Amino acid sequence: MVTEFPVWLRVEHFINILFVTLFIRSGIEILCTFPKLHRSVHTPLGKQWAQFTIKEKRKRKYFPVAGEHDDYSPIVSLPGHGDLGQGRYWHFICVMGWVLLTVVYWVLLFGTGQWRRYWPADLDVFVQAGRDIVSYLAFQVPPAMEGYPFNAVQQLSYGFVVFVLPLWMIITGAFQSPAIANHFPRISRAMGGRQVIRTLHFWGLVAYLAFIVIHVVMVVAHGYGHEVSKMVFGHPDEPLAGGIIFTLGLAIIVGIHVWATLTSTHRPQVIEKLHNAVVRPLTRALRKVPAKPAAYSDEEITKAPHHRASGMPPSTQAYMAMVCNDYSDYVLEIGGLVERPMRLTLAELRELADGHSHTSVHHCVQGFSSVGKWDGVPLAQLLDLVRPLPEAREVIVHSLQNMTRDDDLYNGSYYYETLPLEEARQPMSLIAIGYDGDELPIKNGAPVRLRLETSTGFRSAKWIDRIEVVSRFDIIGNGMGGFFEDTGSYDRLQMI
Amino acid sequence: MSRALYQDLFLDETQVQRVYDYLHSVNFHLEGAGPSNFVVSRRARYLGYMFQAEDLEAYGVGLRCTKPGMEGYGTFIRMSRDQLLGKPNPRLLEVNDPVLATEALTLHRFYDTPAGPSRTGVDTFATDSGLAGADFDLQLLEHQLAVILAFHHGEDSPAQQEILDLKVFWGSLLAGRYSRLRHLRDRLSPAQAERLDNFEERTRAAYEVLFELDLPTFESLDAPIVSNG
Numbered sequence: 001m002v003t004e005f006p007v008w009l010r011v012e013h014f015i016n017i018l019f020v021t022l023f024i025r026s027g028i029e030i031l032c033t034f035p036k037l038h039r040s041v042h043t044p045l046g047k048q049w050a051q052f053t054i055k056e057k058r059k060r061k062y063f064p065v066a067g068e069h070d071d072y073s074p075i076v077s078l079p080g081h082g083d084l085g086q087g088r089y090w091h092f093i094c095v096m097g098w099v100l101l102t103v104v105y106w107v108l109l110f111g112t113g114q115w116r117r118y119w120p121a122d123l124d125v126f127v128q129a130g131r132d133i134v135s136y137l138a139f140q141v142p143p144a145m146e147g148y149p150f151n152a153v154q155q156l157s158y159g160f161v162v163f164v165l166p167l168w169m170i171i172t173g174a175f176q177s178p179a180i181a182n183h184f185p186r187i188s189r190a191m192g193g194r195q196v197i198r199t200l201h202f203w204g205l206v207a208y209l210a211f212i213v214i215h216v217v218m219v220v221a222h223g224y225g226h227e228v229s230k231m232v233f234g235h236p237d238e239p240l241a242g243g244i245i246f247t248l249g250l251a252i253i254v255g256i257h258v259w260a261t262l263t264s265t266h267r268p269q270v271i272e273k274l275h276n277a278v279v280r281p282l283t284r285a286l287r288k289v290p291a292k293p294a295a296y297s298d299e300e301i302t303k304a305p306h307h308r309a310s311g312m313p314p315s316t317q318a319y320m321a322m323v324c325n326d327y328s329d330y331v332l333e334i335g336g337l338v339e340r341p342m343r344l345t346l347a348e349l350r351e352l353a354d355g356h357s358h359t360s361v362h363h364c365v366q367g368f369s370s371v372g373k374w375d376g377v378p379l380a381q382l383l384d385l386v387r388p389l390p391e392a393r394e395v396i397v398h399s400l401q402n403m404t405r406d407d408d409l410y411n412g413s414y415y416y417e418t419l420p421l422e423e424a425r426q427p428m429s430l431i432a433i434g435y436d437g438d439e440l441p442i443k444n445g446a447p448v449r450l451r452l453e454t455s456t457g458f459r460s461a462k463w464i465d466r467i468e469v470v471s472r473f474d475i476i477g478n479g480m481g482g483f484f485e486d487t488g489s490y491d492r493l494q495m496i
Numbered sequence: 497m498s499r500a501l502y503q504d505l506f507l508d509e510t511q512v513q514r515v516y517d518y519l520h521s522v523n524f525h526l527e528g529a530g531p532s533n534f535v536v537s538r539r540a541r542y543l544g545y546m547f548q549a550e551d552l553e554a555y556g557v558g559l560r561c562t563k564p565g566m567e568g569y570g571t572f573i574r575m576s577r578d579q580l581l582g583k584p585n586p587r588l589l590e591v592n593d594p595v596l597a598t599e600a601l602t603l604h605r606f607y608d609t610p611a612g613p614s615r616t617g618v619d620t621f622a623t624d625s626g627l628a629g630a631d632f633d634l635q636l637l638e639h640q641l642a643v644i645l646a647f648h649h650g651e652d653s654p655a656q657q658e659i660l661d662l663k664v665f666w667g668s669l670l671a672g673r674y675s676r677l678r679h680l681r682d683r684l685s686p687a688q689a690e691r692l693d694n695f696e697e698r699t700r701a702a703y704e705v706l707f708e709l710d711l712p713t714f715e716s717l718d719a720p721i722v723s724n725g
Contacts, residue, residue, distance in 0.1 A: 045499065062546045063498035280725070305500075313546060317572075317592050318599035324541050324558035324572035329597035331612055336672030337679070341629040342620045343613055385618055389679055393721075396668050400600060404658060408548075413660035414602070416668075442546045465602050468672040474722040475712040476667030477660060481725050486660065492725030 002117035003149045005234040009114065012105045013231050018253050019098040020208060022090055022260065025078035027205055029087030032077055033069040034366040037202055041193035041361065042302040043368040049199075062443060065368050066310040066409055078257070079264035084365065085489025086264040089275040092496060095173065096278045102166050109162075117148065118159035128152035141222055149230070154218070161211050165204060172201040178363035179283075179454040179495035182291035182428075185361070189295040194361055194369035268489050275491065283493035287420075291428045291453035294359045294371055301359060302370040304435050309443040310364060311415070312406045314463060319400065327439065327447035332431075336396075336468035339387035346447055349433045352385075353377045358428055358453075365456035365494065372444075374451050375434030380425040382467070388421065391471045395424045397450050400463040403483065410487070417461040417482040418473040418492070419452065428453040431464070456494040458484055500545035501552055502577060511580050512536050515557050515573065524573055526594050529563040534571075540580055551589055553577045568611035570597035602655075606635055626685025633673040634691050640669050641699055648705045659709065666711050675717060 036048035053070040057063040074080025078090050109115040120126065125145070132142040132153040142151045150158070175181050175197045181188040191197050219227045225239025228246035232238070264271050302308075313319065322329050327346050335341035344352070357375040379395070396418045404411035423429060430451040432440060440446040445462025452460050459482065473481050481492035507515070518524075519531035526533075537558030544552040553576040561569035571594050578586030598604045598612045607613040613620070621629035639655075644662055646653040657665065677684065677692050684692060699706075699714065706713055 057498045059498065060501050060545065060552055061498060061548055062500075276724075312548070314600060315547060315549065316595075316600060318595045318597060320541075320543060320547065320556050320592075321558070321570060321572040321595050321597035322600045324537060324556040325560060325570040325597050326537065326539065326558065329570045329600075329612055331598075331601060331607075331616060333603055335629060335633065335676075336668075337676045340618070340621075341632070342618050343616045344618075345616050348617055389676065391675060391679065394671075396672070398602070398664075398668070400602065413658055413664055416664055468668050470668060470671035471675050471717070472671050472721045472723075473667075474724060475671055475716045477664040479722065479724060485725070 026090035029077035032072040033084040038195040177496040179286040185295040286495035307370040333466035337392040373436040374432040376432035379429040505540040533563040534559040626688045627683045
């Protein structure tokens with residue numbers, strides 16, 4: 001039975017080629033926007049263990065992490081040129097499809113007993129696999145094991161790719177989600193923290209690449225036509241027809257990749273719509289999952305000023321004057337669709353905060369992280385004070401940061417972000433006014449910033465100017481819910 | 497590597513005096529308040545790292561005005577590290593404008609004093625007649641409409657908003673403060689109600705501009721909500 005190639009196995013093999021190659025290209029795009037691998041959750045400057053860029057940073061001047069993204073060719077990354085938003089869309093579209101495919105495949109494997117084809121019957125298989133490798137190195141094709149359609153090293157590598165690697169990638173992928181990681185902070189920490197998890201995911205990418213290279217070489221070495229005939233017809237006896245059909249299939253996959261790249265580049269809204277249809281059910285569900293305090297002690301937090309940041313502060317002399325006067329001139333305006341609008345100075349905010357703080361892992365959309373201890377007022381508490389009116393559904397946070405005036409890379413408007421009341425009222429949604437008992441560092445949003453702990457970091461708007469409660473966000477800006485949502489391919493649902 | 501060259505300096509008496517001496521030497525002043533009318537902040541902030549246009553040697557020292565009637569006005573003076581440390585022949589950096597710290601806030605032009613609003617706290621607007629906070633809501637709405645019309649006419653406005661800013665601020669005000677006034681119309685004072693009517697009339701008269709700039713109208717508030725995320 002295990003010598004057979006059932007049709008569902010062959011179909012799965014083909015679809016998997018598409019998903020895995022899309023994963024690889026989109027994953028490389030995601031990697032390129034923060035092309036450094038770290039071990040420490042604090043992502044300390046200069047302490048990466050691997051780097052995939054030769055980009056130089058400014059010397060002695062603040063260099064936001066946003067500027068670290070590199071520009072990779074569309075041949076290796078999807079869609080290429082550092083388009084993180086579209087890269088993420090593709091990656092998560094593939095997650096939904098591929099996880100479903102994998103579950104179906106596992107159910108069929110176990111339901112039909114075909115799982116035995118990938119399971120070593122005894123430890124001798126490992127010894128035989130070693131001999132098989134030696135044979136290959138001597139340019140000899142080792143024979144199949146009795147009762148199996150492949151040899152020992154093939155069985156072990158297929159078993160690894162079918163069972164171990166998917167689980168590895170699903171788990172390390174899931175725990176890079178801020179919503180999941182911050183809901184299970186102890187598990188995230190036990191896995192080594194955000195950056196170790198990112199590195200493990202990277203090693204999974206390397207494993208897939210290595211497998212593909214070796215697998216393709218072996219297919220050719222064993223006889224391309226006969227091998228792909230197994231994947232087309234279920235037997236090796238139609239090498240010509242099998243070779244033609246399979247090669248046409250590969251051409252279709254290449255065509256899909258070309259279409260994906262061109263569509264992402266020239267009609268990104270198409271991919272955005274596909275992403276929203278396929279992925280949002282998951283991210284909407286994750287939005288309801290509240291974050292919990294990080295499993296790091298006070299001694300383990302990233303000490304200011306080393307908490308990593310992206311984005312440039314207001315560049316005006318007036319803001320410098322505010323900084324130089326210790327922010328005592330700052331006033332936070334809270335209004336909109338509320339019963340009781342108000343203005344609060346920093347001193348008044350401190351009084352409301354009454355020593356409240358929480359510790360959280362910051363998950364930047366680019367992939368860096370830090371562990372912060374944020375002092376501040378729960379946003380829910382401020383909302384209780386202003387009393388949103390019945391029509392209120394959303395909160396909009398306007399920033400002092402003007403992207404055109406202040407930022408290296410982006411332009412268009414003042415920065416803003418919106419969030420639904422459901423998210424605003426989560427226990428760890430915070431208006432932060434301090435860091436670890438001191439003022440907020442300038443790069444982290446001084447004097448006041450938002451913290452949203454189930455979301456990637458760009459939604460935690462910095463340098464807050466005012467907070468408005470509103471009935472809807474679709475008539476605000478370009479209707480997508482924030483600056484990056486309006487101007488780039490970023491979903492407001494940033495839970496993964 | 498992008499690490500800061502220096503850290504903030506905590507000034508001793510001698511260094512504070514150097515600041516005062518410098519204020520006098522460049523006649524740093526606010527309109528109505530001279531170099532003797534300031535208290536110097538003890539913490540000189542290193543500006544050279546975070547602020548891209550600042551010299552690597554630049555520090556900012558906070559100044560709080562003490563002139564009667566101008567108490568609380570906050571500004572700063574730019575000085576070089578060598579100046580603060582009293583090194584011989586220190587580099588002199590360009591003297592900054594006597595800007596007020598409150599000008600960093602986008603709503604500063606609406607505050608009743610240059611040093612910021614005179615009322616703050618949870619009961620900021622409690623003593624308003626009519627609906628608490630409505631006067632300020634109307635001020636913001638009227639101002640934003642004026643900004644839109646100025647943008648359309650190609651005029652400069654102090655708000656210096658780009659087209660996406662217009663969409664953000666106008667949309668936010670309509671979906672927030674205007675909706676509040678609409679919802680609580682029966683609690684407005686006669687003056688507030690009249691002001692709201694005038695605002696609505698002027699906005700409707702500007703619909704052509706709003707359509708041209710793809711900005712929402714009052715009717716947009718009643719359209720079905722498209723929740724994109």
